Amino acid sequence: MDTRFAAESQVTVTATVNGEPRTFTVPAHRTLLDALRTDLGLTGTKSSCTEGECGACTVLLDGKAVNSCLVLAAEMDGHQVTTIEEISRNGATDLQEALLDEGAVQCGFCIPGQVMSAEYLLSHNPEPTVEEIRSAMSGNLCRCASYNRIVDAILATSKKRVSTGE
Amino acid sequence: MMTYYKARALADALEMLERPDVEGRALLGGTDLLVSLAGKHDDTPRVVVDLKGIKDWGEPLVITDTGVRIGLMLTMAELAADPVVGSWYPALTEAADKVGSVAIRNRATVVGNICNASPASDSAPPLLVHEATVRIASASGQRSVPISSFFLSPRVTACARGEIVTAIELPRPVPGTGSAYRRLTRRWGIDLITVSVAAAVHGDGRVLLGLGAVAPTPLLVELPVGLDLDDRSALVQVLDEALSVATPITDIRGGAEYRSAMLRELASRAIQAALESTRRSGNGHSVRG
Numbered sequence: 001m002d003t004r005f006a007a008e009s010q011v012t013v014t015a016t017v018n019g020e021p022r023t024f025t026v027p028a029h030r031t032l033l034d035a036l037r038t039d040l041g042l043t044g045t046k047s048s049c050t051e052g053e054c055g056a057c058t059v060l061l062d063g064k065a066v067n068s069c070l071v072l073a074a075e076m077d078g079h080q081v082t083t084i085e086e087i088s089r090n091g092a093t094d095l096q097e098a099l100l101d102e103g104a105v106q107c108g109f110c111i112p113g114q115v116m117s118a119e120y121l122l123s124h125n126p127e128p129t130v131e132e133i134r135s136a137m138s139g140n141l142c143r144c145a146s147y148n149r150i151v152d153a154i155l156a157t158s159k160k161r162v163s164t165g166e
Numbered sequence: 167m168m169t170y171y172k173a174r175a176l177a178d179a180l181e182m183l184e185r186p187d188v189e190g191r192a193l194l195g196g197t198d199l200l201v202s203l204a205g206k207h208d209d210t211p212r213v214v215v216d217l218k219g220i221k222d223w224g225e226p227l228v229i230t231d232t233g234v235r236i237g238l239m240l241t242m243a244e245l246a247a248d249p250v251v252g253s254w255y256p257a258l259t260e261a262a263d264k265v266g267s268v269a270i271r272n273r274a275t276v277v278g279n280i281c282n283a284s285p286a287s288d289s290a291p292p293l294l295v296h297e298a299t300v301r302i303a304s305a306s307g308q309r310s311v312p313i314s315s316f317f318l319s320p321r322v323t324a325c326a327r328g329e330i331v332t333a334i335e336l337p338r339p340v341p342g343t344g345s346a347y348r349r350l351t352r353r354w355g356i357d358l359i360t361v362s363v364a365a366a367v368h369g370d371g372r373v374l375l376g377l378g379a380v381a382p383t384p385l386l387v388e389l390p391v392g393l394d395l396d397d398r399s400a401l402v403q404v405l406d407e408a409l410s411v412a413t414p415i416t417d418i419r420g421g422a423e424y425r426s427a428m429l430r431e432l433a434s435r436a437i438q439a440a441l442e443s444t445r446r447s448g449n450g451h452s453v454r455g
Contacts, residue, residue, distance in 0.1 A: 007169035007182065007213045028170035028214065031200065051201045052270055053356050064243075064272040070200045071273070072193070074170040075216060117268065138355025139267020 011074040017042070018086035026073045033057045035073035036083060044084035044112050055140030058113040058120075059083050065120035067139075084112040087119060094166075095119065095157040102156070104149035110142045118154045127158055167209060172216045176223065176330065179215050180305050184328040188213045192330060194238060194278035197270050223332055227251075236334040242271040242279070242289075254338060256443050257292035257345035257364040257376075257436075264288060264349060267356045277331050280316065283323045283383070284358070290317065290384035291364035291376025292347055293334065300324070301333040308332075317383035342369030344444030348436040349378070350428050352419060360419040361428045365436035367395070367444050373437065379419075380412035380429050387411060395441055405433050 012025045024039045036042045048056035050069045057068040060082035121136040133151050173179035183190035188211040226240040229250050246263035265288045279289045298313040311324045349362035362378035373389040387408050414425035
């Protein structure tokens with residue numbers, strides 16, 4: 001086939017974002033992170049290092065945690081994206097309350113990414129050990145160094161969810 | 167100027183990547199590619215060829231009686247989670263489970279990792295000691311390259327323009343084989359290795375070491391056959407000789423001297439761990455049906 005004209009500089013994508021079908025046209029180089037924030041107005045996902053080092057931009061792609069700065073928006077066609085806005089659709093979750101209770105939220109910038117990574121962990125490992133939590137969260141940096149408090153909040157949430165059968 | 171092309175068939179991807187008028191870059195997980203493209207604001211016409219839509223090759227992971235075939239789409243997380251891979255190639259599982267972070271491993275592919283050809287690749291040392299073969303496709307057909315001949319220089323592989331790596335094949339280890347991977351990083355998550363060593367003690371008596379981040383490419387080293395691995399002083403002497411092929415540099419992750427010292431230490435630890443792994447070797451493991 002002749003592929004000469006098949007490569008596009010503008011790409012139209014239809015993806016399920018937070019449960020709703022969304023169609024948007026973006027430049028080929030646009031990352032999922034930038035598309036979420038600028039094209040879809042979902043600014044809960046934070047932009048920080050933009051090279052997969054910090055985890056602030058973590059979202060769920062087809063249910064799996066990924067760095068949205070390392071995914072092209074063009075790759076999203078036909079896929080499902082879940083952001084912090086969906087997690088908090090009905091207000092602060094038990095995990096978010098636990099982060100507040102533990103004093104884990106200082107400047108707060110990393111928290112949406114922390115919440116996404118923690119929810120991903122708890123989705124496939126409802127009762128993680130401290131070591132498993134530290135390993136699972138090692139891709140999320142916190143410049144306020146609330147690491148121990150974040151671990152405590154995840155542990156508390158895990159215990160609460162398991163005991164209440166949520 | 168960047169364009170995006172989602173290939174639906176291998177032939178389409180090859181045709182696009184061969185075009186002389188644009189710089190074609192193959193996209194799998196994107197965890198390395200997007201970082202390298204982000205800094206490029208020049209006028210070079212560039213096409214990112216997304217391979218994830220291609221349907222005309224097999225499953226991400228195929229396990230048979232004779233070995234394992236890692237397909238294009240297999241992610242590090244999927245590789246790390248597979249129990250047969252874990253019992254046949256423990257070093258590979260250990261490496262795949264340590265790359266980057268959870269979010270990186272959910273996206274990064276094994277094939278992409280070797281094609282990126284970083285001297286600090288985590289998957290290369292275990293693939294070297296387990297004697298993997300790289301399958302390469304082009305418009306004119308298929309060819310195979312032993313992974314020990316695949317890495318040519320930093321970011322350069324034996325996969326030429328107009329070719330795509332379609333799979334990595336690993337022979338099933340002979341009974342009594344064990345392996346392990348030891349890596350040194352400055353911190354736990356999302357850091358490239360300062361030095362790493364994969365060791366495989368093969369059931370036929372051969373001992374292979376795969377060395378990461380101590381040369382322009384990952385290195386494969388074979389220790390003399392018949393070596394008594396429990397004789398520590400003999401082993402230290404043999405390692406001094408065998409590891410002299412390493413030519414580490416000084417960079418932000420460590421000095422050349424420090425890397426050399428850590429290389430000897432990690433090699434020794436990886437060999438001991440590989441020996442222990444031979445004792446719980448899963449080579450009698452039944453292939454899952």
